[in-house]
Amino acid sequence: MYKLLPLFGALLCGALGVLAFSPFDIWPLALVSLTGLFALTHHCAPGAAARRGFAWSLGLYLPGLWWIHNSMTLFGGLPLPVAFALVALLAAYLSAYTGLALWLAHRFVASPRARLLWVLPVLLIGADWLRGWVLTGFPWLWAGYSQLDGPLAGLAPILGVQGISWLLTFSAAVLWWAGANRRWRALAFTGVLWGLGVASQQLQWVSPTQPLRVALVQGNIEQSLKWIPGQLELSLQRYLDLTRPALNADVVIWPESALPASEQQLAPWLEQVDKLMFERGQSLITGLVSRPNDDHVYNAVLGLGSGDYQPGQSNRYYKQQLVPIGEFVPFGNLLRPLAPFFNLPMSSFSRGTNEQADLKAAGRDMSVAICYEVAFPGLVRDNLKPETDFLLTVSNDTWFGRSIGPWQHQQIARMRALELGRPMIRATNNGVTLVTDEKGRMTASLPQFEKGVLTADVIGMTGLTPYARFGSLPLLGILAFSLLIGLRCRQPANNRLVMAERQLFK
Numbered sequence: 001m002y003k004l005l006p007l008f009g010a011l012l013c014g015a016l017g018v019l020a021f022s023p024f025d026i027w028p029l030a031l032v033s034l035t036g037l038f039a040l041t042h043h044c045a046p047g048a049a050a051r052r053g054f055a056w057s058l059g060l061y062l063p064g065l066w067w068i069h070n071s072m073t074l075f076g077g078l079p080l081p082v083a084f085a086l087v088a089l090l091a092a093y094l095s096a097y098t099g100l101a102l103w104l105a106h107r108f109v110a111s112p113r114a115r116l117l118w119v120l121p122v123l124l125i126g127a128d129w130l131r132g133w134v135l136t137g138f139p140w141l142w143a144g145y146s147q148l149d150g151p152l153a154g155l156a157p158i159l160g161v162q163g164i165s166w167l168l169t170f171s172a173a174v175l176w177w178a179g180a181n182r183r184w185r186a187l188a189f190t191g192v193l194w195g196l197g198v199a200s201q202q203l204q205w206v207s208p209t210q211p212l213r214v215a216l217v218q219g220n221i222e223q224s225l226k227w228i229p230g231q232l233e234l235s236l237q238r239y240l241d242l243t244r245p246a247l248n249a250d251v252v253i254w255p256e257s258a259l260p261a262s263e264q265q266l267a268p269w270l271e272q273v274d275k276l277m278f279e280r281g282q283s284l285i286t287g288l289v290s291r292p293n294d295d296h297v298y299n300a301v302l303g304l305g306s307g308d309y310q311p312g313q314s315n316r317y318y319k320q321q322l323v324p325i326g327e328f329v330p331f332g333n334l335l336r337p338l339a340p341f342f343n344l345p346m347s348s349f350s351r352g353t354n355e356q357a358d359l360k361a362a363g364r365d366m367s368v369a370i371c372y373e374v375a376f377p378g379l380v381r382d383n384l385k386p387e388t389d390f391l392l393t394v395s396n397d398t399w400f401g402r403s404i405g406p407w408q409h410q411q412i413a414r415m416r417a418l419e420l421g422r423p424m425i426r427a428t429n430n431g432v433t434l435v436t437d438e439k440g441r442m443t444a445s446l447p448q449f450e451k452g453v454l455t456a457d458v459i460g461m462t463g464l465t466p467y468a469r470f471g472s473l474p475l476l477g478i479l480a481f482s483l484l485i486g487l488r489c490r491q492p493a494n495n496r497l498v499m500a501e502r503q504l505f506k
Helices: 002-018 028-041 046-064 066-073 080-108 112-131 143-147 153-159 161-181 184-202 231-243 267-280 371-375 377-383 405-420 466-470 473-488 496-505
Strands: 207-218 251-253 259-262 283-293 296-304 316-318 359-361 364-370 390-395 424-428 434-436 442-445 452-462
Touching (some): 002 046, 028 046, 028 161, 046 066, 046 080, 066 080, 066 405, 153 405, 153 473, 161 184, 161 473, 207 231, 207 424, 231 259, 267 283, 267 296, 283 359, 283 390, 296 359, 364 371, 371 405, 390 452, 405 434, 434 452, 442 452
Parallel strands (some): 207 251, 251 283, 259 283, 364 390
Antiparallel strands (some): 207 452, 296 316, 424 434, 434 442
16 A cells, blocks of 8 residues: 555646646646656656656546546436546546656666756657647647746747746756755756746737727537537527627627538528628628538638628638547447447548638638647647738537536637737637637636627737747757756766756756
8 A cells, every 4th residue: 555655646746737727727736736746756766657657647637638528428428437437548548658758767867867857857748749649639738728827928929838838847847856955056047947937928029900899609509409400590590699789890700510500501591691791891700510522521610791602612711630539530430330429410520621721801811720729739820821810719618518628728729829929719609708819818708608799809910929930949949958968967077068057956
């Protein structure tokens, strides 16, 4: 039992980190959680360090992602124990990357100081990147998101969310090293880095253009009703009824899959709506399903209001990053017969191409991300154009009920606004519907689980943040330099870089 205590401690430290993210937003707990990880693994053999790192990550992901079970039990027909097993399996898979990072560092870096300060933070960021790429990726609960409203937020337009993750991880390593060895000079060095992070919040990387008045329609239609026969007409009527009073908006926006039928089925109705919006002098953006032929079906966003709508018109966006199981089923021929969960409505989408044009609305340019796509920083950055005025994301988080999932999702969307220096407009079916400024600060929102319309003035932006211009290259340079210091620390002490490092952390 005594040998299990460190594993329980690691689980608790990881679970503590969940409280750093929305909706709890206790951002210092991210630093506390990471410091606990280093304290529990610092003097371990490689195998023990890997196990404790795995346990720490499992403590983060199992409660942090438990909201996923709602889609499995409420809409997928799975019993709760089976759903728990699947979420646990996902959490274990994600945790394996953390365990691997700890094992590699402890196996190949003999110097405790070099391993803790210079190598492990880099490998843990590498683990995050792998989680966000392998098997289409799941880039969720990255530590940097917890600092959206914290003192390090100003680093996001420079280094991206993972730059914040690295500084948090490095700071936790220094905090443990300084406390365990009474090396207070190291804390002063980290304090300087945090001071730069705080000061960077005052930098303005982009310039304002013209304001745009948007009306975000939150239909609040139950997911269990959305696709049943007879519901289509009721859904269409609800969105029209909510839209008609919004006469003072330049752009009206409906959420992801607001219309529970394909564009081709609704073409005559869409033509009438297009003419209505044209007569009102407004643009309309809606999420819907598009099936241009028998071989392809897309999760799409369509722009209306030109007065000459035709199926297949160019002012549209097709989703590129699809949700496994929800939007496509790997090995579908084998899995679909096993349970209704593998045969959810609209789970056979095709991927949109990259380098799609911005959506045009009221003469402005909007870079679009549909739902899950907003969690991929590289994809959202690649979609941004120099002429883009706003970021737009439409989503349907109804699948996840009254859980913390939608709040984590909105936090991720707001980070994209901060990284790229563009206001974020987020329209959802049942929340969290919101508008931010170019720094990711929420300026207007609607309550969850209520139908309504959010009308807000949003100021467009022009110009590029360093992250928008260079992506992850500056961060990669920092990580490479950190690894170089770790490598040099294994060599004789007459090396100047090693001498400087030892003076700083002695």
